[in-house]
Amino acid sequence: MSEAALPEKPRHTGxxxxxxxxxxxxxxxxxIMIFFEVVTGGTLLRPLNLTNLVLQxxxxxxxxxxxxxxxxxxxxxxxxxxxxxxxGAVAAVLIVKFGLDWITATLLCLLLxxxxxxxxxxxxxxxxxxxxxxTLAGMLVFKxxxxxxxxxxxxxxxxxxxxxxxxxxxxxxxxxxxxxxxxSLAIGALxxxxxxxxxxxxxxxxxxxxxxxxxxxxxxxxxxxxxxVIVYFAYLIASHRGLPNVLVxxxxxxxxxGFMTTRTVIGRQIYAVGGNEKAAKLSGIKTERLTFLxxxxxxxxxxxxxxxxxxxxxxxxxxxxxxxxxDVIAACxxxxxSAYGGVGRVGGAVIGALIMGVMNNxxxxxxxxIDYQQVIKGxxxxxAVCLDVYNQKRG
Amino acid sequence: xxxxxxxxxxxxxxxxxxxxxxxxxxxxxGEIHALVGENGAGKSTLMxxxxxxxxxxxxxxxxxxxxxxxxxxxxNDSEALGIIIIHQELALIPLMSIAENIFLTDPPARFxxxxxxxxxxxxxxxxxxxxxxxxxxxxxxxIGVGKxxxxxxxxxxxxxxxxxxxxxxxxxxxxxDSAALLDLLLEFKAQGIASILIxxxxxxxxxxxxxxxxxxxxxxxxxMDCSAGAVEEDRIxxxxxxxxxxxxYPKREPTASGTAIGETIFKVRDWSVFHPLHAxxxxxxxxxxxxxxxxxxxIAGLMGAGRTEFAMSIFGRSWGQKIAGQVxxxxxxxxxxxxxxxxxxxxxxxxxxxxxxxxxxxxxxRKNITxxxxxxxxxxxxxxxxxxxxxxxxxxxxxxxxxxxxxxxTGKLSGGNQQKVVLSKWLFTDPKVxxxxxxxRGIDVGAKxxxxxxxxxxxxxxxxxxxxxxxxxxxxxxxxxxCVMNEGAFxxxxxxxxxxxxxxxxxxMRHTNRAKEGERP
Numbered sequence: 009m010s011e012a013a014l015p016e017k018p019r020h021t022g023x024x025x026x027x028x029x030x031x032x033x034x035x036x037x038x039x040i041m042i043f044f045e046v047v048t049g050g051t052l053l054r055p056l057n058l059t060n061l062v063l064q065x066x067x068x069x070x071x072x073x074x075x076x077x078x079x080x081x082x083x084x085x086x087x088x089x090x091x092x093x094x095x096g097a098v099a100a101v102l103i104v105k106f107g108l109d110w111i112t113a114t115l116l117c118l119l120l121x122x123x124x125x126x127x128x129x130x131x132x133x134x135x136x137x138x139x140x141x142x143t144l145a146g147m148l149v150f151k152x153x154x155x156x157x158x159x160x161x162x163x164x165x166x167x168x169x170x171x172x173x174x175x176x177x178x179x180x181x182x183x184x185x186x187x188x189x190x191x192s193l194a195i196g197a198l199x200x201x202x203x204x205x206x207x208x209x210x211x212x213x214x215x216x217x218x219x220x221x222x223x224x225x226x227x228x229x230x231x232x233x234x235x236x237v238i239v240y241f242a243y244l245i246a247s248h249r250g251l252p253n254v255l256v257x258x259x260x261x262x263x264x265x266g267f268m269t270t271r272t273v274i275g276r277q278i279y280a281v282g283g284n285e286k287a288a289k290l291s292g293i294k295t296e297r298l299t300f301l302x303x304x305x306x307x308x309x310x311x312x313x314x315x316x317x318x319x320x321x322x323x324x325x326x327x328x329x330x331x332x333x334x335d336v337i338a339a340c341x342x343x344x345x346s347a348y349g350g351v352g353r354v355g356g357a358v359i360g361a362l363i364m365g366v367m368n369n370x371x372x373x374x375x376x377x378i379d380y381q382q383v384i385k386g387x388x389x390x391x392a393v394c395l396d397v398y399n400q401k402r403g
Numbered sequence: 404x405x406x407x408x409x410x411x412x413x414x415x416x417x418x419x420x421x422x423x424x425x426x427x428x429x430x431x432x433g434e435i436h437a438l439v440g441e442n443g444a445g446k447s448t449l450m451x452x453x454x455x456x457x458x459x460x461x462x463x464x465x466x467x468x469x470x471x472x473x474x475x476x477x478x479n480d481s482e483a484l485g486i487i488i489i490h491q492e493l494a495l496i497p498l499m500s501i502a503e504n505i506f507l508t509d510p511p512a513r514f515x516x517x518x519x520x521x522x523x524x525x526x527x528x529x530x531x532x533x534x535x536x537x538x539x540x541x542x543x544x545x546i547g548v549g550k551x552x553x554x555x556x557x558x559x560x561x562x563x564x565x566x567x568x569x570x571x572x573x574x575x576x577x578x579x580d581s582a583a584l585l586d587l588l589l590e591f592k593a594q595g596i597a598s599i600l601i602x603x604x605x606x607x608x609x610x611x612x613x614x615x616x617x618x619x620x621x622x623x624x625x626x627m628d629c630s631a632g633a634v635e636e637d638r639i640x641x642x643x644x645x646x647x648x649x650x651x652y653p654k655r656e657p658t659a660s661g662t663a664i665g666e667t668i669f670k671v672r673d674w675s676v677f678h679p680l681h682a683x684x685x686x687x688x689x690x691x692x693x694x695x696x697x698x699x700x701x702i703a704g705l706m707g708a709g710r711t712e713f714a715m716s717i718f719g720r721s722w723g724q725k726i727a728g729q730v731x732x733x734x735x736x737x738x739x740x741x742x743x744x745x746x747x748x749x750x751x752x753x754x755x756x757x758x759x760x761x762x763x764x765x766x767x768x769r770k771n772i773t774x775x776x777x778x779x780x781x782x783x784x785x786x787x788x789x790x791x792x793x794x795x796x797x798x799x800x801x802x803x804x805x806x807x808x809x810x811x812x813t814g815k816l817s818g819g820n821q822q823k824v825v826l827s828k829w830l831f832t833d834p835k836v837x838x839x840x841x842x843x844r845g846i847d848v849g850a851k852x853x854x855x856x857x858x859x860x861x862x863x864x865x866x867x868x869x870x871x872x873x874x875x876x877x878x879x880x881x882x883x884x885x886c887v888m889n890e891g892a893f894x895x896x897x898x899x900x901x902x903x904x905x906x907x908x909x910x911x912m913r914h915t916n917r918a919k920e921g922e923r924p
Contacts, residue, residue, distance in 0.1 A: 214789075217792065273777045273784045273785075276777060277777070290719075290721060291774045291828065292743040292775055350766075
């Protein structure tokens with residue numbers, strides 16, 4: 009094709025308005041963190057508590073990545089909590105009862121998750137049975153199966169190597185470094201640098217092609233804040249026991265899914281299916297297959313979350329995974345996903361999950377009972393979505 | 404006689420955009436007043452002001468009904484006075500019965516309990532008034548669009564209508580249903596019910612209207628009185644677009660423009676399709692069809708003739724079942740069993756229903772244009788945003804898509820610009836054969852002309868272009884050859900310049916009659 013002159017000149021007027029949603033969410037998260045930091049008298053951001061916060065919420069974040077894709081295609085998966093619990097139970101039986109080595113068991117469990125996702129996605133994608141019903145059935149089935157294979161008992165403990173999946177930390181390269189873990193700090197700083205560098209590079213590239221970018225001052229401020237926040241958290245984490253393995257897995261997955269949804273063909277096509285399935289189909293997109301694959305993906309991530317949760321408790325209990333689906337779905341909606349499909353971002357879902365996590369943690373520190381915690385969480389979910397809808401109408 | 408409705412100096416702003424400025428509109432009792440203008444001229448906004456969707460205070464100017472100033476807060480206020488609006492997108496609930504739909508807001512009831520027999524009786528009366536012979540208990544989803552339109556009108560009549568506003572009522576109706584609807588308007592007129600008719604179909608307008616008001620860019624530019632005799636369509640068009648359209652169709656000279664019509668590149672043999680739900684109903688009856696390189700072929704026919712079904716069944720089996728037949732593109736048999744394969748084989752189908760089947764309305768122009776050919780902007784499956792932007796900007800300029808940038812949501816574009824986005828999407832797949840299904844439906848005269856020019860350019864570029872249209876003058880104006888379809892078979896073929904509407908209709912009637920005789924041997 010010809011090299012057309014690009015009529016778009018850099019314009020800043022619409023930028024902040026268009027991206028207010030993203031930043032608004034991030035600012036809410038910070039506000040909530042600062043609020044709890046203050047009212048808990050500085051307990052929230054203590055290195056020990058922060059590390060716990062990561063460990064406690066990792067499986068919600070991981071499942072939210074899969075759930076986001078399911079919601080974007082216009083579906084829902086109510087079975088993820090049960091599937092996570094069931095897979096954890098299977099892992100326990102394989103490792104503890106049958107003495108299978110943990111690597112093989114982990115791989116088998118992830119495959120099992122894929123198979124479960126495929127079984128549910130098959131009905132949703134190819135038979136057009138509403139996902140609400142299929143996964144409601146799945147929720148009951150796998151909750152029941154978990155009970156059955158555990159025979160109502162808790163099974164554990166796991167071998168130490170498997171526990172490391174959740175409660176392990178990355179090895180420290182500098183011996184006898186004292187209370188600060190330099191390797192973790194360095195990784196955090198490098199990550200922050202890489203992010204900032206990437207931001208500058210893509211901005212330069214966009215500007216050279218006349219693509220609309222955000223105002224320079226804002227961009228600079230944003231990067232400084234990003235850098236400072238990441239380094240500060242890395243510092244906090246490093247002053248406890250270093251980077252948890254789970255955090256590494258989680259960060260990698262968030263980066264992978266963020267890239268997949270925004271930059272790849274398959275990501276774009278998933279959004280198209282949610283935006284207008286018929287138009288997507290008539291544009292040559294294999295809508296059924298994509299829907300099917302999002303459920304397979306969800307199954308794998310639910311299985312991974314189940315393994316991490318089991319490793320964290322060091323035992324598989326029949327009650328594991330109970331109610332996870334609610335937190336995961338809430339995270340996606342707080343993060344700006346649309347219940348009608350086609351809209352939602354990975355960053356939003358992660359922030360949504362973190363908002364839920366910080367609130368759980370903060371309220372627990374404050375000694376608020378589980379009863380009122382749920383009331384408050386419910387209201388926050390409703391409030392966040394109402395605010396979002398209101399903003400969209402006004403915009 | 405005093406005017407029934409008088410709208411004086413209506414102005415309305417949306418953030419930053421002036422939608423209406425000082426519009427005047429007067430409707431006499433029992434008058435059929437046509438409101439015409441290009442898309443975006445402000446017709447719908449004006450009607451929203453009138454019906455109270457835009458409440459008093461959100462606009463400037465005054466509305467007088469029965470010579471009294473009215474300040475509508477919402478649509479209930481205007482309905483209470485008998486101002487009823489029927490929108491282009493019908494507001495019926497598909498899985499409720501006709502009767503339930505008619506009395507949706509205010510069913511005959513006693514102490515809040517619906518009086519079923521009264522509902523049924525009164526529904527029958529209203530259906531008789533609009534000339535619809537259907538059981539009131541039939542679900543709305545089970546009747547055709549033409550009949551649904553009549554149900555909407557019956558619903559309006561149930562509210563003691565004095566001024567009926569119809570927004571593009573015939574856009575999706577067949578010729579026959581349209582004629583029936585217009586006759587109904589004339590009947591209402593005899594009963595003293597005034598109507599405002601918004602329509603792009605100027606032949607209908609000049610047939611029934613007493614007066615015609617033309618809106619352009621949010622202003623009243625002309626009001627024509629038809630009592631002295633029918634107003635010429637060309638005059639209406641001139642004031643709508645503010646330029647002399649010497650022809651409504653661009654010149655088509657395939658030989659003069661360099662590329663003559665070439666060899667046959669698209670060949671369909673013995674194509675047959677059955678209905679997706681009724682497996683024994685053959686919708687397309689073993690038809691043959693050919694298009695040459697650089698040729699524009701029109702498919703004419705009435706609603707339900709099977710034209711869209713024929714096109715969609717070819718395009719990746721998107722419609723029907725038990726599909727049989729062969730297709731050759733450039734002399735080679737091609738596999739069209741999925742949409743992807745059809746696209747890869749060089750086929751493109753531009754749907755008749757761009758909102759439901761053509762666009763991602765919440766996404767921007769850029770994402771819509773590249774959707775059917777993402778690999779071309781995504782080496783190794785990773786989207787190159789700069790390349791994508793260039794493609795989108797290029798098509799935006801070439802197709803003259805009016806928008807503030809390629810980042811504009813397609814849902815916020817006018818019909819003509821939306822259609823250009825859909826066309827761009829398919830041109831970006833670089834097809835050899837293009838099927839355009841009702842390419843100018845619901846778009847204004849100026850944009851239609853632009854679409855015709857694009858169609859000509861495509862043919863000149865050596866593509867085979869198939870145009871399906873219910874507007875016969877359009878086919879006659881732009882096609883090199885017109886094939887007439889009726890009841891799933893091709894029943895006539897005419898060279899474009901020699902074709903007339905009479906010839907097409909005669910071919911259809913002859914076939915229909917023969918088919919009927921065949922049933923009674």
